[in-house]
Amino acid sequence: MNVNEKSNGDCVSPSQIDASCRVPSLALFGGAALWLVVGLALALIASIKFHQPAFLADCSLLTYGHVQAAANDLILYGFAIPAALGVLLWIFARLSQAELVLPLVPVVAAHIWHVGVLLGTIGILTGNSTGFAWLEYPRLVFPLLLVAFILIAISAVATFGQRKERELYPSHWFLLAALLWFPWIYSTANIFLVVWPVRGVGQAVINWWFVNNLLFVWLALVGLGVAFYFLPKLGGKPLHSRFWAQFAFWTLTLFGTFLGIPQGAPVPAWYPAASALASSLLIIPLIAIAIIFVKTVCGANVSCKGGPFCYIKFGTVAFLLSGLMTIAVSCPHFSQITRFTWFETAQTQLQLFGFFAIVILGGAYEILPRVMGSPLPFPKFIRFQHWCFMLGTLLLVGSLAVSGIQQGLHDYSFDLALPALRISTLGLFFLLLGSLMFAANIFVMTIKWNLALGKTVLAAVIAPLKTAEVKS
Amino acid sequence: MSDESKSCATPSNAEPTATRSTVPMWIFSATLVLIYLGTVYFDHHSGWFSAKVYSPYANVDELELYQPKSGAAAQLARGKQVYEQVCGLCHGVDGLGKPGQAPPLAESEFVTAKGITRLTHIPLLGVTGSIKVQGKDWNMAMAAMGAGLSDSDLASVLTYIRTSWGNHAEVVDADAVKAVRATIKSSAPMNGDQLMKMPE
Known part of the structure; x- marks a missing residue:
């Protein structure tokens, strides 16, 4: 960072803004990195169990049902959401050109959140899951996560209120909507499924609605908000354009919410018909996002070299693919093939790892050196991790998608599925390797920062008092 | 974003901006055509919000036709x-x-x-x-x-x-x-x- 930048008048220098995000970023990213590693390790165990059924089978904590659910929730609630909030806070502070308001609130909230995730994971592994997909955490965890999210949202919105420019940047819409979206869907789903469960098939409908709104709409809002910030910033070209982004935002939020009820679900026919209608309309925001992406990225004068720009480019393309897979799964003819197969899992993994994790990690790698005011301890890991994540996503998603279509077309045979499952395990291994590099960077950084902090405190404590002060 | 507000930011720290190119009419037309086709599909498959019609039946008449009486x-x-x-x-x-x-x-x-x-x-x-x-x-x-x-x-x-x-x-x-x-x-x-x- 440029040390000569000093505040003059109303103007807050970028380095001051970055410094105000330091502790919240460390708190949010640190826990997220830990949960990503643990979550991927559990996912790897679950994946190995498909071709080595005896693997860890004697330990009741690590049976498939426990491990798979814990891994999913760790990656979504443990990693994706807090890491996204860390990036969001920094973007809001930067776009507002103001220091983060209430910087301690997100720090406290991050700790509440991570404790909630820890309790939830213990709950799942000990067999106290609620049994609803992507909502497995026991009842106790719901208020913790909700309060933590709202606290972080308060800090973000207060920072937003300090902005110097009245006109909003397109990322603002996406990220502000996400701040409102999560408390709405998370509280609704928990109240009607976990706290006071509704009866009968209504449970399944609420669960489908929640999963789609979280995994598709929420992740898309945050990931695209972050991508629309970093693509023009790193590429050095303005975003093309605010009206295209507006169009993509409204069509995505309008059509995206209706998705998620699978074809052939045991509910009145209008539910899946409405979902199929909305999914065919989803092609419109995808076209808009593709046009924004191509026109913003083409001709950008930046050589990528596996840096954050690469991460976000890859992530945006993965989102477009994942969107096309979502449309395919909701299409009545295609869903006859892919229903209940690995194809649906492949779509979820592409959305989570190929799109969201990569975009957020790219953002985090861009932010970390700025907020810490020092370069990363292992800058080469950025490039290695990019390759690990690309390769891992490709192996994981590609093998499961192909295997899913095979499953749907032929009679299911284990011999047919086994090679694909082995490849997907390899993919998860590469993802785990990449996540270890992120964890190494952030933990070494945190330790260094704590040591430096300790030295400063120690120096202040043992510094000899000036005699003039003693006398007075 | 005006130049004044950028005065304390170095170029590498500049906040991103967005152009003001408009959205062309073809995508609005495409949206409307898709909405029309989608509603035709919905009309044929939804049973018009009837709580009794489940897939594979498409409407109340078809449902009644196949019911044993x-x-x-x-x-x-x-x-x-x-x-x-x-x-x-x-x-x-x-x-x-x-x-x-x-x-x-x-x-x-x-x-x-x-x-x-x-x-x-x-x-x-x-x-x-x-x-x-x-x-x-x-x-x-x-x-x-x-x-x-x-x-x-x-x-x-x-x-x-x-x-x-x-x-x-x-x-x-x-x-x-x-x-x-x-x-x-x-x-x-x-x-x-x-x-x-x-x-x-």
Whole structure:
């Protein structure tokens, strides 16, 4: 960072803004990195169990049902959401050109959140899951996560209120909507499924609605908000354009919410018909996002070299693919093939790892050196991790998608599925390797920062008092 | 973003901006076309929000068509089917008849009468010459359209026309039709006066 930048008048220098995000970023990213590693390790165990059924089978904590659910929730609630909030806070502070308001609130909230995730994971592994997909955490965890999210949202919105420019940047819409979206869907789903469960098939409908709104709409809002910030910033070209982004935002939020009820679900026919209608309309925001992406990225004068720009480019393309897979799964003819197969899992993994994790990690790698005011301890890991994540996503998603279509077309045979499952395990291994590099960077950084902090405190404590002060 | 607000930021720290190129009309047109096609799909597959229609059925009519029926409902369904094949062409599927061709059955005094003697004679023998329905004279010829129907089919049709389109007469069973058929000796079509001379 440029040390000569000093505040003059109303103007807050970028380095001051970055410094105000330091502790919240460390708190949010640190826990997220830990949960990503643990979550991927559990996912790897679950994946190995498909071709080595005896693997860890004697330990009741690590049976498939426990491990798979814990891994999913760790990656979504443990990693994706807090890491996204860390990036969001920094973007809001930067776009507002103001220091983060209430910087301690997100720090406290991050700790509440991570404790909630820890309790939830213990709950799942000990067999106290609620049994609803992507909502497995026991009842106790719901208020913790909700309060933590709202606290972080308060800090973000207060920072937003300090902005110097009245006109909003397109990322603002996406990220502000996400701040409102999560408390709405998370509280609704928990109240009607976990706290006071509704009866009968209504449970399944609420669960489908929640999963789609979280995994598709929420992740898309945050990931695209972050991508629309970093693509023009790193590429050095303005975003093309605010009206295209507006169009993509409204069509995505309008059509995206209706998705998620699978074809052939045991509910009145209008539910899946409405979902199929909305999914065919989803092609419109995808076209808009593709046009924004191509026109913003083409001709950008930046050589990528596996840096954050690469991460976000890859992530945006993965989102477009994942969107096309979502449309395919909701299409009545295609869903006859892919229903209940690995194809649906492949779509979820592409959305989570190929799109969201990569975009957020790219953002985090861009932010970390700025907020810490020092370069990363292992800058080469950025490039290695990019390759690990690309390769891992490709192996994981590609093998499961192909295997899913095979499953749907032929009679299911284990011999047919086994090679694909082995490849997907390899993919998860590469993802785990990449996540270890992120964890190494952030933990070494945190330790260094704590040591430096300790030295400063120690120096202040043992510094000899000036005699003039003693006398007075 | 104005230049002034950027004054304290170095170029590498500048916040991103967005151009103001407009969204072309073709994508709005494409959206509208897709919404239209989507609603057509929804119209064909949703059962219009009915809580009873589940996939693979697409609407309430289709659902009812495939439901097994028994007793009165089965008789009514059979009656509707036979009516639409045999009678509906002239009397109309809505039972309102056709001017100059066939009198209405809805609220016709022959159809809604207490007994079924007069009513049963009409399809069994046919009608010729003038006949007064709801105070209006009709002068036409009707063949013995029901002569070939079995007792139970004829009973079903009569039940259907006596209970549809606002008619609320009693149902007819096959035995009653059989009894009326047994009294018929000739095969000459009836006229209005002959019908009115019969008991109801």
